[in-house]
Amino acid sequence: EGRLETNVRLHRETLxxxxxxxxxxxxxxxxxxxxxxxTLTDDTREAVRNAWREGAFDFERIEEAVRAIRMPLLxxxxxxxxxVHKTETENDQKTIHFQITPGVRYAKIPIVFDGASGISAAExxxxxxxxxxxxxxxxxPQKVMDYLHRFYRERGYLQASVGLPSPQLNPAxxxxxxxxxxxxxxxxxxxxxxxxxxxxxxxxxxxxxxPTSSGSSYDPNTLQDxxxxxxxxxxxxxxxxxxxxxxxxxxxxxxxxNLSFYIVERRQSLIRDIVIEGNQDTSPDFVRRxxxx
Numbered sequence: 001e002g003r004l005e006t007n008v009r010l011h012r013e014t015l016x017x018x019x020x021x022x023x024x025x026x027x028x029x030x031x032x033x034x035x036x037x038x039t040l041t042d043d044t045r046e047a048v049r050n051a052w053r054e055g056a057f058d059f060e061r062i063e064e065a066v067r068a069i070r071m072p073l074l075x076x077x078x079x080x081x082x083x084v085h086k087t088e089t090e091n092d093q094k095t096i097h098f099q100i101t102p103g104v105r106y107a108k109i110p111i112v113f114d115g116a117s118g119i120s121a122a123e124x125x126x127x128x129x130x131x132x133x134x135x136x137x138x139x140x141p142q143k144v145m146d147y148l149h150r151f152y153r154e155r156g157y158l159q160a161s162v163g164l165p166s167p168q169l170n171p172a173x174x175x176x177x178x179x180x181x182x183x184x185x186x187x188x189x190x191x192x193x194x195x196x197x198x199x200x201x202x203x204x205x206x207x208x209x210x211p212t213s214s215g216s217s218y219d220p221n222t223l224q225d226x227x228x229x230x231x232x233x234x235x236x237x238x239x240x241x242x243x244x245x246x247x248x249x250x251x252x253x254x255x256x257x258n259l260s261f262y263i264v265e266r267r268q269s270l271i272r273d274i275v276i277e278g279n280q281d282t283s284p285d286f287v288r289r290x291x292x293x
Contacts, residue, residue, distance in 0.1 A: 037100035115182040159185035191256030
């Protein structure tokens with residue numbers, strides 16, 4: 001019947017020796033769709049139905065349904081397509097009308113990364129492509145902006161700012177470009193390197209363990225690797241509950257990220273004795289030599 005807004009709830013009531021389970025079902029109205037302006041494929045129509053079925057609220061359903069309609073249009077080059085919706089409700093029937101205006105079809109619209117120099121335009125374009133964000137230049141520009149901002153930070157440009165993609169399209173000639181304004185700022189490097197809370201190891205031992213050093217490029221992935229390396233160092237000495245965190249203080253004038261690691265060693269676990277049992281054809285000494293401690 002097209003009951004795409006069916007809501008099923010399970011209520012649990014715990015008594016002294018039993019548990020009552022009550023299932024309440026609100027089947028919702030019968031939902032139908034109408035599409036005007038162009039013919040949609042069966043896959044797109046099914047995607048709209050799925051968006052409605054999986055949504056919890058009408059505004060969420062509308063947003064996902066419009067996206068389901070626009071994405072195939074964007075893939076086909078209709079970069080300025082518009083989808084307007086209207087909902088009609090009568091008794092137990094709800095009809096959502098979609099008016100689709102595909103607009104002009106474009107081909108090979110270049111992306112201009114205005115202000116990019118430390119990271120090339122080709123690399124930025126490849127990053128967007130690999131993240132499947134090229135269509136979101138027009139469908140969800142905020143998502144593209146947030147991604148590029150994170151991308152720059154992960155490459156050490158901690159003060160980089162990225163603007164929203166701005167399509168400059170000419171329907172008369174079906175040409176144009178999409179401009180993204182970028183302020184890279186300086187490339188940050190690791191400045192002062194400090195350890196706090198350590199007693200079991202000295203500074204040089206800790207410094208030799210981590211995969212970063214003063215003067216190296218800032219890389220958040222390397223910092224996570226440093227935490228793992230330090231925790232593994234401590235666990236190798238029996239500090240199985242040791243934990244490591246870090247804090248970064250930026251020196252904007254010098255483009256340096258001063259890094260402090262905070263170590264909580266906790267108690268050291270020691271093996272008091274090793275008892276080997278059940279060995280008949282193998283000597284205890286041989287078994288002990290195979291142990292990693």
